[in-house]
Amino acid sequence: MRFAPLVAIAALTAVATPVLALTPPTASAQAAAPALRAAPVSELVREVDIPYTKFTLPNGLTVLVHEDHKAPVVAVSVWYNVGSKDEPAGKTGFAHLFEHLMFGGSENAPGSYFTPMRNMGATDMNGTTWFDRTNYFETVPTPALEQALFLESDRMGYMLGAISQETLDLQRGVVQNEKRQGDNQPYGLFEYAQLEALFPEGHPYRHSTIGSMADLDAASMQTVRDWFRSNYGPNNSILVLAGDITPEKARELTQKYFGPIPAGPVNNPAQAAVPTLPAPVRQTMHDRVSNTRINISWAVPGLTDPDLVPLSVGASVLGGLASSRLDNELVRGDQTAVAVSSSVSDFQRVSIFDIQADVKPGEDPAAVEQRILGILNGLIANGPTQDEINRVATQYVAARIKGLEQVGGFGGKAVALAEGQLYAGDPEFYKKTLAAYASVTPAQVQAALQKWLTRPSFTAVTLPGEREAYVEAAAAPSGANHTPAPPIERVARMAKPEIGQVANIDFPAVQRAELVNGTEVIYAQRAAVPTTKIAVEFDAGLAADTPSKLGLQSLMLDLMDEGTRTLNATQLAEAQEALGARISTGASMDRSVISLDALSPNLDASVALLADVIRRPALAPAELERLRATRLAQIAAERTQPAALANRALPELIYGAASPYGRPFSGNGDEASIRSITEADIRAEYAKWIRPDSAKIFVVSDKPLAEILPVLNAQLGQWVPPASAKPVKDFSAPIPATTARIVLIDRPQSPQSYILGGEVLAASGTDDLLVLNAANNVLGNDFLSRINSDLRETKGWSYGVNASVAGFRNRVPYLVTAPVQADQTGPAIAALNTQFNDFLKGGKGVTPDELQRTINGNTRRLAGSYETSGAVLSALRSNDLLGRPDNYPETVAARTNALTTAQLDAAAKAAIDPSRFVWVVVGDASVVKPQLDALGIPVEVRAAATQ
Incomplete structure (x- = not known):
């Protein structure tokens, strides 16, 4: 893909870009809203090209x-x-x-x-x-x-x-x-x-x-x-x-x-007309869910139809943007919904326009549905504004530009060419789509919505309750009983070619600098597309929570990007959309992060928004109450989801409640804690952890560091650390010794059981774990691993099984995940234990073929592993977290090539002890418990609502 030189785009921006006038939410705002200048969408679109x-x-x-x-x-x-x-x-x-x-x-x-x-x-x-x-x-x-x-x-x-x-x-x-x-x-x-x-x-x-x-x-x-x-x-x-x-x-x-x-x-692929329902259709469903969900759907035209882009734009205005009408009215406004969305799923012949809303507990679903229809009808009657369309178009083009950094994968250049050829007979169909987004008018969007969404719809309301009957597979497939098919006559072919010498990765040079206030900047350049990714990390994370205030760190971070002292939540969302930027907050176990994904031509304004979120978050009481209700709904939803239930239960079982790691891995906390958090708690948490002397700034950009530093200094360089000492997390609590046990979380009507097991290893993330992880490629962390090959490829009981060492900075857990069909839950745990014991104690360690496959895979894949700026940014951050050198990726090949089977066996045996595994099983206890009792491992049954 080629882009015009960055200087040409920047020059264009300086003379022809619209200025986004954003009124501060109150007259008493302490700082002026950042001046935002965005490169025109039409100019960005013109520069996207994939020669072929x-x-x-x-x-x-x-x-x-x-x-x-x-x-x-x-x-x-x-x-x-x-x-x-x-x-x-x-x-x-x-x-x-x-x-x-x-x-x-x-x-x-x-x-x-x-x-x-x-x-x-x-x-x-x-x-x-x-x-x-x-x-x-x-x-x-x-x-x-x-x-x-x-x-x-x-x-x-x-x-x-x-x-x-x-x-x-x-x-x-x-x-x-x-x-x-x-x-x-x-x-x-x-x-x-x-x-x-x-x-x-x-x-x-x-x-x-x-x-x-x-x-x-x-x-x-x-x-x-x-x-x-x-x-x-x-x-x-x-x-x-x-x-x-x-x-x-x-x-x-x-x-x-x-x-x-x-x-x-x-x-001749099947043709298909767009059907119109003769009358509205309603269906009430029941499921073991925490929130009533409303879905309203229509069949609409396929992806080559000229109405599809206007419909997609309309869907984004309605419920796709962060500043969408449904979000503003139902989530931020009357707060009758905890989540809303509107989207078009596009296919070749037809597409599906779907509106979805999760009703806030205690609200009337019928009233919420009427509000949705009222907002939709208002959009159909009056159309969107040009500003709304501009923001949708900018977001779409920005996502397309960023996605085309990859040559392959799920959304890279190869995909863009193939989809165009397959669906439209034109590899450059992506250009027509981009041009349509750049030129679509409010009248076109309104006309498309009027044409297609005034027809009868399908409305489904899913209510909490007992699920309808599930149709299972037969005990034995009937297709296996047919007359055997005759043998295939094979055709002789050339030999499989050998693989040539694969050179070691040339990881981008890492440069380090400091802002004028001493905050460290770690930078690498990637020039394939005009984008900049920035992650501002703080030494906090989910481990910063105290046991009495679980969920405080993540709730504070969620609140930070819901408005600043100069921009309310809606204005902040609109500003990002106008710039093609995305600011997000989040936390791992060890770090809290505020990230920016920006188009480089709009970098100055985008960093100004980022700094506003970091330095001047509003932390508004009204937004806190809204997010508190949303968080409580999320916790309730976790208690209905198999993986989330297991991840809520296991950490405390293996780490103990006193450990900073011994809490739900989601970071959402529990109901009592979330209800107890006050505005003062939020402000104290922000003051304690979000400070420049606890921060590091990681940057990957097409712009050189010399151009990045002045932008960062202008917005973050004058940020002064407080006089108080930096906070330190306390990992001194002893981690309890564990023995084999099973905690069964009863989730009735589950056709599949979710198994999560593991132990805390004696190792920390800052230790050198290369040999252990290589050994675990053979045992658990690879499609070809022993446990996945057994449960998926030999027994057919699972869609996929994995065991891995989590990337925490301090004591790391070894975690095994195995979703299996319900009637094989007990046998699956037995099979897992057999594989672990055979590998670790039974003399069935790494074979020469497995060693060579691991060496080849772990070295030859390095070049493809760091193809994108996002992957490079992730490497910079993980290297810093785990105390690795900046050139760590370049050291992997030589060390891996020198590995032996004896080294791998010794590393696995020294670290992993399946007799200490605690197993959490989420499944239907009436089906699963007899299977687990037969294993001879102590079993404790818990209700899903208690987790």
């Missing part, structure tokens, strides 16, 4: 190539023009099931594709399925490109011979567990109701991409083969290569690896 070369192989494969040599990596992205909308009746979920099967190995690359991908150091590797497409993508070091192309071409042209009945049954089980995992969440069944209400019988978008349990059960080997042969030929595919490659080399390699694959049948 396009060609088509004789077999019909469309290839798009974007040359970008900023890093020695290439994004490989393969898009198949088939999704769930193309599934016939009785075969729902097939496209997504096949996505899983295509990771299971091909005829000339047997076994999981994660093995060679991990070995080559792939990053951003995944596959996704949606209504309109299936795609596979990975970013690989340039010397691994040929092997990646071999693998992608092998599963395109040489796939079926590798799919056995065992593989089909296993991946069927994994997909069904993925479905259970989504369905098990609060409001997890709404999507099914929404699709069935909006789209009539036989409509391609009526069923969900995940499919039904019954159809997945019925998938036979022959139907799977027929599905593949009909849809996955090269003439139904798009290949995008973006990064360190030339078009000439791309043509040579794609012809070599994909050229021999014969074309498949001509594919």
